[in-house]
Amino acid sequence: MSGQRPLPMRGLYDDEFWDHVARGEYRMQRCEDCGFIRYPPAPCCPECLSEAAHWDVLSGTGRIVSWTRFHRQYFDDLPAPYVVVSVATTEGPMVIGNLVGAAGLEPMIGAAVELQFETIATPEGELRLPQWTMTKRIPDKTHLQEDKTE
Ligand SMILES: [Zn+2]
Structure with a gap:
């Protein structure tokens, strides 16, 4: 047993997710073109490869x-x-x-x-x-x- 529990690992695109969480908002990226919700956060949609997305409240x-x-x-x-x-x-x-x-x-x-x-x-x-x-x-x-x- 040792120390503090591990904190969330943040990749290249995770900061905005955790910024929303810090404000008490549970948001994930929703593709502007096909509506797919991507998690973990990513630079483009895994379904249609669109880069357009907004952070939608779940x-x-x-x-x-x-x-x-x-x-x-x-x-x-x-x-x-x-x-x-x-x-x-x-x-x-x-x-x-x-x-x-x-x-x-x-x-x-x-x-x-x-x-x-x-x-x-x-x-x-x-x-x-x-x-x-x-x-x-x-x-x-x-x-x-x-x-x-x-
Ligand atoms: Zn898409």
């Missing part, structure tokens, strides 16, 4: 497609256990984050999640991170147990 909703629970503490400021989820956002891009909130340790594949900004302290000051909280546990299978006594 809904901040999605579903869990995969998760893992960490039981070992690797960093002083990230106590175990904690859950990391892969989320398919409603708009399409897949993102990785922590599952936070009341049900943060009991993830379920397919569960609806909602964006929640978490502010952490870093040596350079506060940093806002996009995280996820479950809003509804699905799949709800109660509808499959119909009365078959007729």
Whole structure:
């Protein structure tokens, strides 16, 4: 166990994404020509190669497609256990984050999640991170147990 949790790695085109996050806005590049939302940020659209894009506000909703629970503490400021989820956002891009909130340790594949900004302290000051909280546990299978006594 050592020190501070790793901070987001920033590539050539990531700064604007993190600037929006710092303002509490979850924005991604939307292609001006075909509407495709690209993530991670890139200089051109992977679908149509257009360079034209604007930073569109996303809904901040999605579903869990995969998760893992960490039981070992690797960093002083990230106590175990904690859950990391892969989320398919409603708009399409897949993102990785922590599952936070009341049900943060009991993830379920397919569960609806909602964006929640978490502010952490870093040596350079506060940093806002996009995280996820479950809003509804699905799949709800109660509808499959119909009365078959007729
Ligand atoms: Zn495009």
